[in-house]
Amino acid sequence: MPQVWNATKTPQVLSFAFFSTMLAFAGAATAQLPEPHQKDGRIGYVLTERHWAIHETEASTECPQGMNTRGSRDLFAQQFPEDSDVERTVVDTRLMIEAYQYHTNTATTDIYDSLPYYEAQGNVSYGLNLDGEVNADDFMNSAGEEGIDNQLYRALGCIAGYRKDGQYWFFENAFMINNGSNRWMIELSGVDDLVNDDDVTVTTYRGLDNLLTDATGVGFSAGGTQRVDARWGQSFVEEVKGKIVDGVLTTEPIAQAKIPWSQPGVSDGYHIFKDLQFQFKLTSQVAQGLMGGYVDIEQYNHRFRTSWSSHHQNYGQSSSGSEYTALKRLADAYPDPETGANTAISGAVEMTLTQVYIVHPDE
Amino acid sequence: MHLNNFLTVVFVVASAPMVITASAAAETPSDTMYWQSVASDAHEAYFEEELPLGIQVVATALDGPVYTDTQGRTLYTWPLRALRNGSTGDRKDGASNCTDEVLRTEVGFMSPYPAGLVLPYSDQGVSCTQIWPPVLAPEDAEQVGKWTLVKREDDSNQWAYDGFPLYTSNLDEKPGDVLGGTKIRSGGDGGVVRVPVGPPANIPPGFQVLSSTTGRLLVTGDEYSVYTWDGDEANISNCHGECLNNWSPVRAPQVTVDSGDWTIIEHSSGINQWVFRAKPLYTHNKDTRSRSFAGSDVPEWHNVYTQRAVTPPDEFTIQDGAFGGQVLADARGRTIYLYNCRDDSVAQLACDHPDSAQEYRMAICGGGEPEVCRETFPYVVADAGAKSESSLWSVMAIDPNTGRHSAEDEEGTLHVWAYRSRPVYTYSGDQEPGATYGDGFGEFTGSRNGYKAFVLRDVFQNNHFRR
Numbered sequence: 001m002p003q004v005w006n007a008t009k010t011p012q013v014l015s016f017a018f019f020s021t022m023l024a025f026a027g028a029a030t031a032q033l034p035e036p037h038q039k040d041g042r043i044g045y046v047l048t049e050r051h052w053a054i055h056e057t058e059a060s061t062e063c064p065q066g067m068n069t070r071g072s073r074d075l076f077a078q079q080f081p082e083d084s085d086v087e088r089t090v091v092d093t094r095l096m097i098e099a100y101q102y103h104t105n106t107a108t109t110d111i112y113d114s115l116p117y118y119e120a121q122g123n124v125s126y127g128l129n130l131d132g133e134v135n136a137d138d139f140m141n142s143a144g145e146e147g148i149d150n151q152l153y154r155a156l157g158c159i160a161g162y163r164k165d166g167q168y169w170f171f172e173n174a175f176m177i178n179n180g181s182n183r184w185m186i187e188l189s190g191v192d193d194l195v196n197d198d199d200v201t202v203t204t205y206r207g208l209d210n211l212l213t214d215a216t217g218v219g220f221s222a223g224g225t226q227r228v229d230a231r232w233g234q235s236f237v238e239e240v241k242g243k244i245v246d247g248v249l250t251t252e253p254i255a256q257a258k259i260p261w262s263q264p265g266v267s268d269g270y271h272i273f274k275d276l277q278f279q280f281k282l283t284s285q286v287a288q289g290l291m292g293g294y295v296d297i298e299q300y301n302h303r304f305r306t307s308w309s310s311h312h313q314n315y316g317q318s319s320s321g322s323e324y325t326a327l328k329r330l331a332d333a334y335p336d337p338e339t340g341a342n343t344a345i346s347g348a349v350e351m352t353l354t355q356v357y358i359v360h361p362d363e
Numbered sequence: 364m365h366l367n368n369f370l371t372v373v374f375v376v377a378s379a380p381m382v383i384t385a386s387a388a389a390e391t392p393s394d395t396m397y398w399q400s401v402a403s404d405a406h407e408a409y410f411e412e413e414l415p416l417g418i419q420v421v422a423t424a425l426d427g428p429v430y431t432d433t434q435g436r437t438l439y440t441w442p443l444r445a446l447r448n449g450s451t452g453d454r455k456d457g458a459s460n461c462t463d464e465v466l467r468t469e470v471g472f473m474s475p476y477p478a479g480l481v482l483p484y485s486d487q488g489v490s491c492t493q494i495w496p497p498v499l500a501p502e503d504a505e506q507v508g509k510w511t512l513v514k515r516e517d518d519s520n521q522w523a524y525d526g527f528p529l530y531t532s533n534l535d536e537k538p539g540d541v542l543g544g545t546k547i548r549s550g551g552d553g554g555v556v557r558v559p560v561g562p563p564a565n566i567p568p569g570f571q572v573l574s575s576t577t578g579r580l581l582v583t584g585d586e587y588s589v590y591t592w593d594g595d596e597a598n599i600s601n602c603h604g605e606c607l608n609n610w611s612p613v614r615a616p617q618v619t620v621d622s623g624d625w626t627i628i629e630h631s632s633g634i635n636q637w638v639f640r641a642k643p644l645y646t647h648n649k650d651t652r653s654r655s656f657a658g659s660d661v662p663e664w665h666n667v668y669t670q671r672a673v674t675p676p677d678e679f680t681i682q683d684g685a686f687g688g689q690v691l692a693d694a695r696g697r698t699i700y701l702y703n704c705r706d707d708s709v710a711q712l713a714c715d716h717p718d719s720a721q722e723y724r725m726a727i728c729g730g731g732e733p734e735v736c737r738e739t740f741p742y743v744v745a746d747a748g749a750k751s752e753s754s755l756w757s758v759m760a761i762d763p764n765t766g767r768h769s770a771e772d773e774e775g776t777l778h779v780w781a782y783r784s785r786p787v788y789t790y791s792g793d794q795e796p797g798a799t800y801g802d803g804f805g806e807f808t809g810s811r812n813g814y815k816a817f818v819l820r821d822v823f824q825n826n827h828f829r830r
Contacts, residue, residue, distance in 0.1 A: 073475040082477070089481040090469060090706075095726035098806050103730035180652075180823035181687050208822075209651060232687040232822060264824065265551065266803035267686030267816055302792075306803030309552070309811075311447060311474040 041191045045280075045287040045353035046207055047184040048220040050176050051169055053126035053150060053290060053348035054157050055139075063158035065118045070322040071314035072097045075112055101305045104321045112322040119326070120157030125150045127348035128277055128292030130253075130333075137332070152295055152347030155326040161316020168308075168316060175263055182260045183207035184236065185226055186278070186287070187358050188249070194282055197244045202251050202278065205358065206233030206260055212356075222285040222355035230361040236260060244282060248289070251278045257293070263307040271303060272296035274334060274344055280353070287353040294333040294344035301327070396659050396666065397577040397681070397819055398674035401752040405640075407572065407579050407669035408623045409562035413508035415500070415522065420562055421538050424673050424754045425783075426546045427572070427579045429561040430524065432498055432531060435538025439557040440527035441495070446472035451709050452555040455526040458513050461491040461710060469707040473552065473811065482708055483720040491710035495530040495543070495557065497521045524560050532557070534716065534784065539754060542716075542784050546574035552807035554705030564669060565623050567615070567637065573654065575826070576691075577819055578671035581639065583646065586653040589613055591642035593663035600630050600643040609661075610645040612636035639667060654826035673753035676780070678746060682797035687822040689797075693743050696796025697789040699817040700740060701782065703810055714812070716785045717759070721766035723812045727805040728788075733764045740788040740801065740814060742779035749780075757781050788814065 055062060075097065080088050100111050125139035127150030134147035141148050161168040176182040189201045205228045212224030229236075235258050242251035253275040262269035273293030280289035305320035313319050331342030399405055407427040409420065417433040430438045441461060443452035449472040453460050467485045471478030500520040506512055511523045522529045532543025544557040564572040566581070570589075573580045582588055590610070594601050602610055615627040615635040628643060630636040637644045644667065647658035659666050675691065679699070682692040691699045704714035704723045714723045722731075729736030745758040759781040762769035769776040779786050790801030805813010820826060 071475070076476065087481060088479070089483070091483055091722050091726070091731075093480055094469075094476045095722060095731075098812070099726040099730040102727055102804065103735070183823075229687070232683065232685055235685045262686070262823075263803075263808065265810070266808050267684065267688070267818065267821065267824075268799040268802055302800070306808060309807040311552075311807070314475045 042187060042189045042358075043191060043194070043284070044185055044187040044226070044356050044358035046211065046224070046226050046356040047176065047182075047351060048211060048354045049350075049352035050173055051350045052152065052156070052162055053292075053350050054153055054162050054164075054169075055120070055125040056157075056163055062120045062122050062124075063118060064121060065116070066158075067160045067317065068116075068118050068158050068322075069317045070112055070115045070117060070319055071317045072310045072319050073314045074115060074317060075319070078114065098310060101310070101320045104301070104324050110321070110325055112319060112325070115322075117322065117326055118158040119330070120154050125153045125157075126290065126350065127153070127346070128279055128290055130275055130277065130292055130294065130346055149292070149332070149346035150348050151330040151332050151345050152327070155330045155345065156323065159316055159318045159323070161313075161318055166316055167312065172261070172263075176261070177211060179262055179264055180208070180210060181206075181262045181267070181269075183209065183211075183226065183229070184260055185228075185356065185358060186353060188242075188282075191244075193244070194284060195244065195247045200242050200244060200249070202240050202242045202249070204236060204238045204257065205229065206236040207356075207358075211354075220354045224354070224356045225359055226356045227359045228361060238276075242278070247282055249278060249280045249282050249287065253277050253293070259291075261303060261307075266307055269303050269307055270299070272299045273347075280351070285355050287351075287355075289351065290348050291351055292346070292348040295347040296334075296344050297324070297327045297331055298343065300345075396656070397671060399578070399668075399671040401673050403671075403673075405668070405670045408565040410565050412562050413510070415504065415507055415510050418510070418522075423539050423541050423559075425578065426541050426559050426574055427561060427564065427670060429541060429559045431538060436531040436535050437541050437543070437559050438498060438522075438524065438529045439495070439532060439543050439559050440524065440529060441555065441557050442527055444555045446555065447474040447552070448472050450555075451711060453528050456511075459497060459515060459521055459528040461495050461497065461528070461530060462516065463490050463492050465490050466708045466710055466712070470709045471707065473554075473707045473807070476707075480707075482706060483722040489712070491712070494533050494710070494712055496533065498529040498531060527560075529560070530557065534718070540784075543713075545783075547576070548574070551810055553703060553810040555711040556705070565625075566669075567619070567622070567625055569613075570637075572669050575654075576672070576817065577668075579669040580654065581667040581669055582654060583613070587646050587650055588653075588655045588658060589639075589644045589667050590647055590658040590664050591639070591644065591667055593665075595643050597641040598626060598628055598638055598643075600628065600636060602643070602645065603631050607632070609648050610658075610664075611648055613644040613646060642667075652822075652825050655822075656820045656826070657822075672755060675753060676745075676749060676751045676756050678743075678749065678780070681819065684797035684799050684816075686799050686802075688818060688826075689820040690799060691817040691819060692796060693789055697793050698797065698799050698801070699743065699782075700788045700790055700801055700814040701817055702740075702785065702788065702814055703805075704812045717761060717767045724766060727813050733766070736766075737763050739791050740804075741791065742777055743787050743789060745778050745780050747778075749778075755783055757784065759784070759786060761786060782817075787817070790814070 123139055127148040129147035130149040139148040140146050156162045160166045185205045185207050187203045191200050207226035208229045209226050212221045214221045238254050238257045240251045240254045256274050257276040259271050261271050276293035280287040301324040327345050331345045334344040335342050406422050409428045419431055420428050421431045423429050441452045443454050465488050469480045500522045509525045512520045513523050513528050515521050534542035541559050549556045569584050571582050612630045615637040624640045626638045627635050628638050658664050678694045680692045681689050682696050684690050702715050706712050706714050714720050725731050728740040758778050760769045760771050760776050761779050763777050792800040799816040801814050802816040803809045809815045
């Protein structure tokens with residue numbers, strides 16, 4: 001495995017400027033950097049940008065009624081108006097609302113049902129055709145492909161926090177970058193040609209190292225190194241067959257995959273995707289595109305409520321209990337054998353992965 | 364305590380390849396990695412400061428040496444901190460903000476709820492000074508060293524240390540108790556906490572001691588871990604040649620004097636090297652993050668503490684967790700959780716122990732229903748006759764319906780394990796050993812009114828030890 005440098009105690013986020021300088025003064029190092037960045041039919045990529053796939057128009061025509069205002073602060077203002085002169089208790093207000101977040105599935109009433117909930121409208125969205133079918137509630141993507149499955153967008157597309165520059169859009173990506181437990185990678189093996197190859201193997205791993213930023217400090221450079229997290233990260237390892245057609249990697253479905261999605265200060269945040277598929281445009285530097293699958297709703301809700309406090313949810317004027325209800329209403333897969341209610345919802349994630357040298361434990 | 368790295372079950376979706384067989388077999392045994400026996404004589408040495416009459420130093424199990432009053436009660440400060448919508452606590456060199464005023468409502472410092480909500484204990488006449496009695500000084504007391512005096516509203520004198528007024532905690536019952544707070548760093552939204560005060564650790568410049576869930580960890584000035592090697596001899600480094608590819612001797616000055624636990628040797632590379640308790644110190648060249656335990660994964664190498672916490676009772680184990688680290692777990696491998704709570708009164712009183720209002724915890728773990736609480740976050744029931752050698756652990760009689768102390772022989776009483784006099788819990792959603800699915804369950808990701816896993820090691824988040 002060619003390595004420009006070994007990971008050491010030196011801060012792992014090394015600037016591209018430093019990297020370029022090294023190459024300029026070390027001809028041998030330049031020769032060690034292959035183009036494309038693959039060897040023995042293997043090329044690795046590490047996740048460097050990630051957002052839920054939410055289709056947005058400039059005029060927000062997909063949200064004709066506006067954005068949702070369904071946070072706990074909105075609920076509090078409606079149910080406990082300040083001008084009522086009624087003295088309220090902590091137990092009857094704050095703790096009642098907080099308790100609902102954690103006992104939504106057993107509560108008999110939806111405490112948010114007096115507030116309107118706006119779903120995204122229209123038939124255009126990003127995503128993948130997960131079931132190979134074209135159904136009435138499916139979307140069409142910008143390329144005109146029909147049958148796109150992304151009901152998670154329908155449920156959450158009119159919550160400001162999930163839209164571009166909203167707090168979930170921004171911070172969940174920032175925390176992915178800065179929190180090492182979210183270091184997620186794919187490795188393609190058996191690659192004969194990065195443009196057309198009808199048989200490649202894709203393996204997912206969690207990495208151990210920080211990302212290699214460019215000179216701006218906010219972009220990322222190819223050529224970094226990531227060690228595979230072999231001790232703690234076994235549950236993030238998956239393997240699936242795929243093919244590359246005209247530079248686009250597509251994969252068969254992974255029955256169920258766990259994707260790390262942690263917030264600072266909270267361990268073990270992750271999402272569970274069923275029938276997980278990838279569709280990435282590949283270059284020797286970057287893999288960019290979509291990850292799609294059926295998102296486990298109970299896990300989605302659990303991760304959300306343990307990652308985002310009511311305070312933070314209110315920035316997006318949303319609440320976990322309110323979102324949970326919408327996700328269950330629009331769930332479109334994996335019916336519970338006893339109740340018949342769907343337990344998963346189709347969704348997609350926009351991703352950019354940057355080429356990286358993956359170092360396995362035996363290397 | 365069962366030190367069970369091997370209980371860890373690696374759950375992988377059937378189709379996934381195993382990268383390696385997960386095993387920590389070659390690592391430092393966890394009993395010596397994290398704990399010390401109750402008989403150990405390892406205690407943190409400290410600088411002796413000038414003290415007022417009656418103030419003394421007491422060694423404690425988790426927080427090292429602390430200052431106490433004449434009765435051995437630990438002294439605490441309450442440094443001012445900003446919360447979401449306001450700040451409270453004591454300003455350095457200012458007067459005490461902990462008063463006799465009866466607390467009745469929340470002040471709304473924590474978003475998103477407004478001020479004025481009536482506290483669950485509003486009818487009990489509780490004030491800040493009832494819970495945190497000020498440490499009063501005689502009328503003729505005079506300041507000495509870092510010890511100064513502040514005037515209270517009733518014109519009495521209150522001792523202050525390093526500019527902050529001092530208090531005792533009504534939870535502390537005997538010398539060595541530090542139940543009102545810990546030196547483990549606090550931040551974020553956990554509230555404005557009280558901090559036990561003690562003399563500075565007797566360490567050379569260039570080192571720090573950090574309080575952690577496993578004791579007082581010795582690190583460099585920039586918080587990188589230091590290590591010792593079993594291959595060394597007393598005051599002799601045998602780390603030469605290839606060894607130096609992975610380990611760097613911790614440099615000592617050319618001119619200094621030995622002091623207590625600390626000496627200096629000349630390493631074969633020609634530099635002076637610090638030695639702690641006769642063991643040469645190193646940093647690990649492959650540590651990529653501060654406060655790391657990665658060096659202890661190398662056989663015969665060990666993190667260094669001025670004192671480790673005393674080994675927990677035998678019914679507890681250590682488990683690897685997929686989050687990237689290790690947790691304390693019960694005998695069946697289920698992760699142990701600590702419940703955190705601080706109310707939003709101006710006094711920011713703790714509500715995390717059986718003597719405090721239980722409404723907060725009951726709301727989070729059970730939607731107000733005790734039976735749901737017991738199902739969601741069950742107590743860790745102790746074996747019959749169980750005892751702890753560690754003063755940090757005890758068996759407590761609890762009424763599970765109220766969450767409060769119970770008479771030993773009362774019907775329905777549970778005898779449960781408690782850490783620092785607070786019951787510990789497991790989480791019903793944890794389906795495999797070492798899972799920390801319940802971490803963050805509650806307000807402000809579990810730090811304000813909720814549950815946090817008992818984390819011993821956190822690889823990815825720089826071992827920001829939870830309080």
